Amino acid sequence: MKTTPLDIPDVVRFEPKVFGDDRGFFFESFNHRQFEDAIGRSVQFVQDNHSRSVKGVLRGLHYQLHRAQGKLVRVVHGEVFDVAVDIRRSSPTFGKWVGSYLSAENKHQLWVPEGFAHGFVVLSDSAEFLYKTTDYYAPEHERCISWNDPAIGIDWPLKGEPALSGKDRQGKCLADADVF
Numbered sequence: 001m002k003t004t005p006l007d008i009p010d011v012v013r014f015e016p017k018v019f020g021d022d023r024g025f026f027f028e029s030f031n032h033r034q035f036e037d038a039i040g041r042s043v044q045f046v047q048d049n050h051s052r053s054v055k056g057v058l059r060g061l062h063y064q065l066h067r068a069q070g071k072l073v074r075v076v077h078g079e080v081f082d083v084a085v086d087i088r089r090s091s092p093t094f095g096k097w098v099g100s101y102l103s104a105e106n107k108h109q110l111w112v113p114e115g116f117a118h119g120f121v122v123l124s125d126s127a128e129f130l131y132k133t134t135d136y137y138a139p140e141h142e143r144c145i146s147w148n149d150p151a152i153g154i155d156w157p158l159k160g161e162p163a164l165s166g167k168d169r170q171g172k173c174l175a176d177a178d179v180f
Contacts, residue, residue, distance in 0.1 A: 001031065003038040006098040011084045011116070012038055013100050014072075014109040027107060029074070030132075039111055043070060045132040052077075053122045053129070058162035060119015061085055061145040061171065065178050068114035070134035078127030079103035080120040081157050085145065087179040088115040095174055097154050115180045117145045121156055143178055146171035 002015040014035075016027040036042055053059065060083065063069075073082060082102050086093045102108050103124075112118045120129065144167055147154070151174050156162070 001028065001034055003034075006100065008084070008086055008093045008096055008098050010039075010086075010113050011098050012111040014038070014111065016107055016109075018107060029107075029109070030072070035072070035111075039113070043134055045072070045134060047133045047136055049131050049133065049137075051129045052126060054126050054163075055122050055124060056158075056160075056163050058119065058121040058147050058156070058158075058164055059168065061117035061147055062119065063087065063117045063143055063145075064135070064138055064141040065143050065180070066141040067135045067138045068180070069137075070114045071112045071118055071131045072109055073102065073112065073118075073120075073129065073131040074107070074109040075102045075104055076128050076130055077104050078122065078124035079105070080122050080127050080129060082110050082120040083118070083154055083156075084110070084112040085117040085152055085154070085174075086115065087117050087145070087174070087177070089179050091115070095152060097152055099154070117143075119147060121158060121162055123157065144168055144171040145177050146173055149173045151175060
């Protein structure tokens with residue numbers, strides 16, 4: 001598996017070796033030892049999640065202030081543009097973002113560590129998104145940063161306005177958000 005730290009080096013893209021022929025394909029989607037070697041620390045995943053969204057849906061930018069979740073994310077149907085925003089106040093990359101295209105075709109995965117807000121927008125007609133988390137979902141600790149906060153300046157590959165949940169429409173600007 002090829003691993004590539006992004007411009008914020010704590011966020012790592014994983015690209016599996018895919019073995020395919022006329023019968024289909026095979027690839028190792030997760031190897032705990034390789035994963036921990038790539039991110040440089042021990043991690044235990046406790047929950048797997050699966051969501052399906054239609055084109056133009058934008059989910060995020062979500063995080064849990066307490067019981068923070070690291071997330072290993074991938075797409076098994078369709079394509080998304082996936083984003084991580086560093087919200088660790090003491091970090092030299094605080095307020096910066098990185099993004100990566102994840103699709104069923106490229107089979108890439110993205111590690112979004114604790115201390116980051118996370119979101120994605122669906123680019124295909126629909127997408128199924130899978131993610132492993134390092135802590136359990138705790139709605140009382142969940143927070144949301146506005147997807148279009150000009151101070152962050154995410155360059156979403158969108159035409160027009162995204163479809164947002166009520167919760168995501170009420171995301172705060174980074175300057176007003178509770179952060180790490």
